[in-house]
Each structure stands twice: as C-alpha cells, then as structure tokens.
Amino acid sequence: MTGTVEDAVTGTPPGLDAHLVVEREAFRLDVRLRVAPGEVLALLGPNGAGKTTALRALAGLTPLTGGRLQLDGVPLDEPGRRRRVAPERRPVGVIFQDYLLFPHLSALDNVAFGPRCQGVPKARARAEAAELLARMGLSDHAGVKPRQLSGGQAQRVALARALATGPRMLLLDEPLAALDAGARLDVRAELRRHLAAFEAVAVLVTHDPLDAMVLADRLVVIEHGTVVQEGTPAEIARRPRTDYVARLVGLNLYRGRAEGHEVAIGPELALATAEKLSGPVFVAFPPSAVALHRTRPESSARNAWRAVITGMESHGDQIRVALTGEAGGLPLAADLTTVAVAELGLETGTPVWASVKAAQTHAYPA
Ligand SMILES: Nc1ncnc2c1ncn2[C@@H]1O[C@H](COP(=O)(O)OP(=O)(O)OP(=O)(O)O)[C@@H](O)[C@H]1O
Numbered sequence: 539m540t541g542t543v544e545d546a547v548t549g550t551p552p553g554l555d556a557h558l559v560v561e562r563e564a565f566r567l568d569v570r571l572r573v574a575p576g577e578v579l580a581l582l583g584p585n586g587a588g589k590t591t592a593l594r595a596l597a598g599l600t601p602l603t604g605g606r607l608q609l610d611g612v613p614l615d616e617p618g619r620r621r622r623v624a625p626e627r628r629p630v631g632v633i634f635q636d637y638l639l640f641p642h643l644s645a646l647d648n649v650a651f652g653p654r655c656q657g658v659p660k661a662r663a664r665a666e667a668a669e670l671l672a673r674m675g676l677s678d679h680a681g682v683k684p685r686q687l688s689g690g691q692a693q694r695v696a697l698a699r700a701l702a703t704g705p706r707m708l709l710l711d712e713p714l715a716a717l718d719a720g721a722r723l724d725v726r727a728e729l730r731r732h733l734a735a736f737e738a739v740a741v742l743v744t745h746d747p748l749d750a751m752v753l754a755d756r757l758v759v760i761e762h763g764t765v766v767q768e769g770t771p772a773e774i775a776r777r778p779r780t781d782y783v784a785r786l787v788g789l790n791l792y793r794g795r796a797e798g799h800e801v802a803i804g805p806e807l808a809l810a811t812a813e814k815l816s817g818p819v820f821v822a823f824p825p826s827a828v829a830l831h832r833t834r835p836e837s838s839a840r841n842a843w844r845a846v847i848t849g850m851e852s853h854g855d856q857i858r859v860a861l862t863g864e865a866g867g868l869p870l871a872a873d874l875t876t877v878a879v880a881e882l883g884l885e886t887g888t889p890v891w892a893s894v895k896a897a898q899t900h901a902y903p904a
Contacts, residue, residue: 550611553577554707554739558595559604560588567591567763568605571741573756575610575706578733578740580754582747584782588763589743593709596741597632598625609739610706626655628707631700635712637692639684645671645695646680652703663702670698674732689717690725697732708733710742714749726752727903747786751775752820759783775825775871784853790870791822793904801901803868810840810896818904825858827898828872831891832882842893843868847886850879859884861892868892 554573560566567588573579581589594600596607598614601622607615609630614623631652639648649667654660671680674694684692693713700708713729714722730753733740744750750757751771758768759782767779775789794803796815802808809821829835835842845861845868852858857879859872870892874884884890 550608552610554596554607554609554741556596556607557605558592558607559602560591560595560600561603565591565763567595569758569760569763569765570605571758573739573741575738576736577756578736578742578754580750580757581741581743581760582745582750582757582786583760584745587760589760590711591763592760593711593741593743596707597630597709598623598628629703629705630707630709631703631705633693633696633700633708633710633713635715637684637696637716639692639695639699641684644681644683645676645687645691648684648695649698649702652699656703667698667702670702671695674698688721690721690728693717693725693729697729701736705738707739707741708736710740712744713742713753714744714746723902729753730904747789748822751789751791751822759786772869781853784856784858788825788858788871788873789822790825790828790868791820792868793818793820795819796901799896807843807863807868809868809894809899811899811901812897813901815901815903819901820904821899821901823894823899825871825873826856827894828870829893830859830861830872830874830878830882830884831893834891835893840896841899842891845870845890845892847884847888847890849886850884852876861890864889 553575554571556571558567558569569592581592583589591600595602602615602617604617613621614628646664646667649670650663653663668680671677676691676694679687679691714726717725726749733753742753756770757774759766761782767774767783792803794801796817796819799811799814800808801811801819801821811821844864846864847859848862849860850857856873857876859874862869
C-alpha cells in the first residue's frame with residue numbers, strides 16, 4: 539500500500555494518534571497514545587511492561603494485531619483494513635539503545651546513509667550530513683569511525699543519523715542506558731536541548747524516572763501492557779496512582795540558577811545544595827528527603843519554607859503528602875510514615891513547615 543505524508547487527510551490533527559494493540563501468547567499490549575508535534579513523550583514502566591513492544595510497533599518493526607496507528611493523519615498500520623506501511627517507508631527516525639551505527643562507515647557516512655537510501659545524490663547527502671554534525675558540535679569527528687567516538691559522541695551521531703531523513707517522528711530506546719554515570723549528566727542535558735528544538739513528534743522509552751522527567755514533556759506509565767497513568771512529570775509525581783509509580787517517579791524536581799552551593803528557584807526562594815555549580819540547573823530530591831514540621835524547624839536544615847497540605851494518599855506503609863508552597867515556597871511531595879502523619883495531626887489544609895537537607899538534594903546542569 540502507499541502511505542506518505544502527502545496523503546494526509548485534511549482536517550486531522552498533526553502528530554501521532556495511535557491505539558497500539560499487540561497480542562502475544564502470554565502478553566497483550568493495549569495502549570493509546572496521542573502526541574502533538576513538538577511534544578516529547580516518555581514511555582516509562584517496569585521490565586516486561588511492554589515499552590519496547592510499543593516502540594517497535596511505532597517503528598513498524600512489530601506489526602499491530604489490533605488498533606491503528608496514524609502519523610500526521612496518514613495511516614501507517616491498520617490491521618483491521620490490512621493496511622501497513624513498511625518500516626523503511628515510514629517518516630520515522632529510530633535511535634536504538636546501543637545506537638547501531640555502521641562500524642565500517644565514518645560518522646559522516648553514517649548520517650548520510652538514510653538520505654542516500656532515499657535517492658538523495660551523494661554530494662548533497664554528505665553536505666547535509668556535515669551540516670547536521672556541525673549542529674551537534676561534531677564537525678571535528680565527521681571522518682572517524684564509530685569505535686573512535688565516546689558514548690556521548692556516538693549518541694549524537696545516532697541522533698544526527700535519525701534526523702537526517704527529516705522524520706515526522708523520532709523514537710528513542712533507552713537513550714542514555716549505554717552511558718556511564720559521568721557522561722550521562724552532560725549527555726542528558728544536551729539531548730534535552732536537541733529534543734526541545736525538534737519540531738515533530740518524539741517518543742522515548744526508559745526505565746529511569748530522572749531521564750523521563752528531564753527529557754519529556756509528558757509521561758505515559760505502562761504496567762502489564764496497559765497505561766496506568768499519564769500526565770506531566772509534576773502531575774505524576776504529586777499524585778501517583780500505583781505503588782510502582784509512587785516509588786519510581788517520586789522526585790521533586792525544579793529548575794533554577796545556581797551560584798556556588800545555592801540555587802535560586804524563584805524570586806523569593808533559594809535552595810542550598812550539596813553540589814557546587816553555576817548557571818541553569820535542575821535540583822531534585824525524593825519525597826522521602828522532605829521533613830514536615832508544625833513549627834519552624836530550628837535544626838541545621840537550611841532549606842525550610844511554609845507549605846499547605848493539598849492532598850494525602852497512602853502507598854504501602856507510606857503516605858504521600860502533596861503540598862503547595864506558601865509565600866514563594868516550593869510545591870512539593872513528601873513521604874511520611876502513617877505514624878508521623880498521625881503524630882503531627884496532618885490533614886488537607888494543614889499549614890506546615892517543609893524542610894530538606896542540602897545533602898539530600900541533587901543538582902545538575904540543565
Ligand atoms: N519477540 C517476542 N516474542 C514473544 N514475546 C515477547 C517478544 N518480545 C517481548 N516479549 C514479551 O512481551 C512482554 C513485553 O516485553 P517488552 O520488551 O515490550 O517490555 P519492556 O517494557 O520493554 O521491558 P524491558 O524494560 O525489560 O525492556 C514481555 O512479557 C516479553 O517477555
């Protein structure tokens with residue numbers, strides 16, 4: 539069958555509109571996804587939840603057994619109507635976990651490969667590839683083979699290769715999993731900038747809540763092949779609906795500007811942090827790092843501000859308390875034991891003081 543962007547039915551909203559159904563003997567994926575152009579969606583979930591299956595179905599590497607998949611109004615997979623566009627004919631760029639760069643080709647030729655396969659003349663494909671590599675800050679590495687690249691550089695080449703064909707959807711499978719912890723920080727921040735600049739649909743799969751929260755505008759959490767929760771990172775962290783989500787995405791995450799050991803979050807609030815940094819940063823800390831008090835804490839906790847409880851939900855033996863900041867304070871989530879909640883007499887509407895120790899915050903470049 540044919541299926542190109544030119545076939546787009548007028549009037550259908552651009553972006554991804556999918557109902558992915560993949561049935562296997564012992565597993566069923568049934569997930570609805572809508573992603574607007576310019577939006578970055580993260581699929582998050584435990585092992586075996588179906589994330590990779592969903593990504594492969596979007597790429598066309600795993601056929602749907604039910605539902606349908608449309609991109610910019612163009613049907614790409616409709617098992618009910620026996621219509622299916624082959625993976626190589628989809629306007630989709632994929633970045634695999636281990637990048638899968640061609641080892642015998644230079645970085646430049648890796649990037650030029652897709653356009654060449656689509657019939658772009660060699661000189662033009664290479665000129666455009668050189669431009670893309672320059673945008674990724676890799677001009678100096680255009681001639682080298684993948685094995686001479688660092689993990690972060692290889693990832694940028696993989697990104698350039700995926701972008702070279704002008705895809706309407708970018709798929710990223712665990713984009714930071716192949717990197718060591720040191721490289722991860724920088725590459726994560728850099729990938730975020732590239733994804734933010736990408737004007738079409740981006741979908742990434744990850745186990746790592748921090749990657750998801752930093753890279754994505756919206757999260758879809760999958761467990762046992764179905765969506766258990768979706769929303770912005772902040773919405774999900776404040777109101778987790780399953781124990782898995784509570785454990786996983788329970789991160790308080792803020793953006794601010796660092797100067798030494800202090801990060802200005804808003805006009806009235808600065809957080810003391812363990813790391814010494816300067817410029818735009820993220821600060822994160824888990825809800826378990828937050829202490830609540832009825833009166834201003836006198837202890838050594840330097841980060842303390844007024845807050846009001848807006849909701850409480852129990853998860854296992856913990857209670858997740860949602861709070862709004864008062865007078866320039868931070869909105870945040872705190873995990874307390876049921877005993878602590880009872881002892882403090884906390885309920886919705888209770889004004890409290892929240893505190894977090896600098897040593898329990900984690901700041902990193904934005
Ligand atoms: N090719 C396959 N044939 C049969 N079953 C498969 C195949 N690939 C995956 N599965 C099964 O489908 C389910 C979903 O797997 P999938 O790899 O999509 O999960 P995932 O969320 O990506 O997990 P992980 O985080 O471990 O990669 C699992 O039960 C898995 O064992």
